[in-house]
Amino acid sequence: MKQNKTQLTPEEQKLFGDLMPEELEEVINSGFNRRHFIKLMGLATAGLLASHAIGAEQLFARAIETDEIPDLIPEAIENGINVSFKVNSSVKKVLIDSRMTLLDTLRERIGLTGSKKGCDHGQCGACTVIVDGQRVLSCLTLAATCEGKSVITIEGLAKENALNPMQAAFLKHDGFQCGFCTPGQICSAVALMKEAKEGNASYVTKNIREDGKSLLLSDEEIAERMSGNICRCGAYPNIVAAIKEAQSGKNITQNWLFAG
Amino acid sequence: MRPFKFTAADSLNTAIGIRTKNPEAAFLGGGTNLLDLMKEHVALPNEIIDLGKLNLKTIKATPTGISLGALAKNTETANHPLVRKDFPLLSKAILAGASAQIRNMATNGGNLLQRTRCSYFYDISMPCNKRVPGSGCSAIEGFNRMHAIFGWSEQCVAVYPSDMAIALSALDATVKVMQTNFSERSILMKDFHILPENHPEIDNSLKHGELITSIEIPKNNLASHSAYIKVRDRNSYAFALVSVAAGLNLNGNIIQSAHIAMGGVAHKPWRAIQAEQVLKGKPATLANFTKAAEAEMSAARALSHNQFKIEMGKKTLINALEMALNG
Numbered sequence: 001m002k003q004n005k006t007q008l009t010p011e012e013q014k015l016f017g018d019l020m021p022e023e024l025e026e027v028i029n030s031g032f033n034r035r036h037f038i039k040l041m042g043l044a045t046a047g048l049l050a051s052h053a054i055g056a057e058q059l060f061a062r063a064i065e066t067d068e069i070p071d072l073i074p075e076a077i078e079n080g081i082n083v084s085f086k087v088n089s090s091v092k093k094v095l096i097d098s099r100m101t102l103l104d105t106l107r108e109r110i111g112l113t114g115s116k117k118g119c120d121h122g123q124c125g126a127c128t129v130i131v132d133g134q135r136v137l138s139c140l141t142l143a144a145t146c147e148g149k150s151v152i153t154i155e156g157l158a159k160e161n162a163l164n165p166m167q168a169a170f171l172k173h174d175g176f177q178c179g180f181c182t183p184g185q186i187c188s189a190v191a192l193m194k195e196a197k198e199g200n201a202s203y204v205t206k207n208i209r210e211d212g213k214s215l216l217l218s219d220e221e222i223a224e225r226m227s228g229n230i231c232r233c234g235a236y237p238n239i240v241a242a243i244k245e246a247q248s249g250k251n252i253t254q255n256w257l258f259a260g
Numbered sequence: 261m262r263p264f265k266f267t268a269a270d271s272l273n274t275a276i277g278i279r280t281k282n283p284e285a286a287f288l289g290g291g292t293n294l295l296d297l298m299k300e301h302v303a304l305p306n307e308i309i310d311l312g313k314l315n316l317k318t319i320k321a322t323p324t325g326i327s328l329g330a331l332a333k334n335t336e337t338a339n340h341p342l343v344r345k346d347f348p349l350l351s352k353a354i355l356a357g358a359s360a361q362i363r364n365m366a367t368n369g370g371n372l373l374q375r376t377r378c379s380y381f382y383d384i385s386m387p388c389n390k391r392v393p394g395s396g397c398s399a400i401e402g403f404n405r406m407h408a409i410f411g412w413s414e415q416c417v418a419v420y421p422s423d424m425a426i427a428l429s430a431l432d433a434t435v436k437v438m439q440t441n442f443s444e445r446s447i448l449m450k451d452f453h454i455l456p457e458n459h460p461e462i463d464n465s466l467k468h469g470e471l472i473t474s475i476e477i478p479k480n481n482l483a484s485h486s487a488y489i490k491v492r493d494r495n496s497y498a499f500a501l502v503s504v505a506a507g508l509n510l511n512g513n514i515i516q517s518a519h520i521a522m523g524g525v526a527h528k529p530w531r532a533i534q535a536e537q538v539l540k541g542k543p544a545t546l547a548n549f550t551k552a553a554e555a556e557m558s559a560a561r562a563l564s565h566n567q568f569k570i571e572m573g574k575k576t577l578i579n580a581l582e583m584a585l586n587g
């Protein structure tokens with residue numbers, strides 16, 4: 001990401017030094033931004049810029065980039081860490097505070113807001129993403145532990161214009177209502193397909209002693225294996241139907257009808 | 261969250277070295293418990309040592325049984341062909357806990373060390389002897405429906421939440437630990453977690469800086485006669501009100517030895533020694549299962565809101581023994 005160091009003219013420096021001393025260093029290191037601009041506007045309205053006419057004029061004339069997510073400044077964070085990991089198909093390199101979760105990093109730094117923050121405590125599954133092939137909770141994952149890993153989010157499931165079969169099945173079966181839990185549900189369900197193929201067991205699996213063979217999931221199995229994804233809207237029956245169809249590849253009749 | 265320095269340890273020496281020097285440093289396994297507690301300001305480490313790169317992920321047969329790496333994930337452990345075939349009780353117990361996502365993250369070592377889910381322990385505005393020694397116990401006079409019926413003290417009535425550990429207790433597992441002087445020691449499951457007594461702030465017998473390297477389970481003949489039953493408020497993704505891990509070592513219909521542990525009832529996995537004694541050498545019948553369950557539960561002491569756990573414990577013990585018998 002872009003690192004913009006600002007060269008301030010002597011007049012501009014004096015203005016910041018006198019009126020906004022706290023911001024001086026920040027402006028030098030990371031550039032003049034919207035927040036500084038707004039504060040300056042406030043000072044202008046209060047008539048405080050008069051004696052700094054030249055500096056203020058120059059600053060107001062500078063282009064302000066509002067869409068850029070500025071890099072965090074290494075010196076400004078106590079425990080900055082550089083991590084690079086693959087997200088969907090591109091490698092992202094970000095400087096983060098060591099406390100940042102994978103969820104916050106995806107949403108706030110990388111701009112992928114598909115993964116949702118429901119509870120932030122591991123209780124709802126809305127933040128489910130797939131890391132190195134396994135579904136995990138991004139709200140309980142420190143981004144710093146993702147160095148070199150590969151993360152797939154809901155944004156990475158469709159290929160070109162074709163939906164992932166699980167996405168298509170959710171659409172067909174109305175596997176959602178408000179949609180808040182859906183990105184987590186779908187990521188979870190996609191990873192579940194691989195687990196079933198590998199013959200992983202669940203708490204309701206019969207004959208657990210028999211070695212795992214690829215298995216076609218019953219409704220009971222799907223419900224148990226998806227229990228980490230809570231849906232406030234109670235779209236569960238439709239979610240189960242969608243997963244069943246995606247897994248079997250067989251058409252399953254919709255269990256809802258239009259009224260009338 | 262309190263700011264912390266983050267290091268991904270590349271060796272056991274680095275990990276133990278950093279932690280020995282800093283009393284406020286913490287190891288990070290899957291993070292599913294530690295991170296949650298850090299967000300609530302219950303855990304306040306100023307340094308995190310990620311164990312993710314350590315070479316402690318192997319699950320393998322040993323001459324005496326099986327060895328489970330401390331950093332192996334719960335999912336991988338539960339699904340390992342050797343575990344499924346020879347220690348299905350452990351697979352079942354692991355799969356009864358949390359959710360698929362959490363089990364994919366959780367490590368065997370971290371699972372053993374997860375802290376209580378007592379809601380007052382999580383709420384930093386409430387007194388709690390486990391969180392702040394000497395501040396009092398909010399649960400003993402408060403909402404204690406989920407709390408202990410065995411082995412509690414006036415200082416703390418919390419229960420230990422792990423499902424995996426209940427099976428490990430019944431299976432007589434041993435926890436292998438690397439000490440700060442880099443020599444190994446082994447701790448029997450029965451001595452690993454401790455009762456609250458006057459020091460509820462201490463959950464187990466691990467010392468600061470010690471690192472769990474593996475869990476060892478000895479061979480047994482319980483595989484075809486074992487069961488794990490978990491009773492909870494909803495079918496899945498909830499902690500146990502009561503759980504029972506049971507394994508029967510049978511000779512025909514005679515019980516050579518019974519291996520039983522209970523979860524959700526005490527500050528540690530509760531080994532049902534009374535029940536085991538009643539069953540030793542007896543025929544495996546419903547009447548004997550009932551006698552055994554009654555013997556065990558007669559020592560239970562309920563709190564104001566969890567009287568129901570005594571009857572529930574008895575029934576779950578009987579059900580688990582019947583299920584184990586039927587294989």
Ligand SMILES: Cc1cc2nc3c(=O)[nH]c(=O)nc-3n(C[C@H](O)[C@H](O)[C@H](O)COP(=O)(O)OP(=O)(O)OC[C@H]3O[C@@H](n4cnc5c(N)ncnc54)[C@H](O)[C@@H]3O)c2cc1C
Pocket residue numbers: 121122123286287288289290291292293294295296311330331356357358359362365366367368369370371372373374421422423424470471472473497498499500
């Ligand atoms: C919503 C939710 C529901 C859950 N439901 C259940 C349930 O029903 N049943 C159940 O059993 N569990 C349940 N859990 C708990 C879950 O099983 C534990 O959080 C998990 O097993 C902890 O493992 P971890 O590797 O993530 O531990 P971490 O959070 O990484 O670590 C836990 C502790 O262990 C220490 N530690 C980790 N590894 C080592 C090591 N090798 N040596 C020394 N110290 C170490 C850490 O410093 C920390 O103090 C649930 C959790 C959540 C969030």
Ligand code: SF4
Pocket residue numbers: 376378379380381387388389390391396397398399400415416417418460
């Ligand atoms: S039961 Fe234990 S953990 Fe809960 S409030 Fe009392 S002292 Fe704290």
Ligand code: FES
Pocket residue numbers: 116117118119120121122123124125126127128137138139140
């Ligand atoms: S936001 Fe991660 S589980 Fe709820």
Ligand code: FES
Pocket residue numbers: 175176177178179180181182230231232233234235
């Ligand atoms: S669709 Fe609304 S929460 Fe699931």
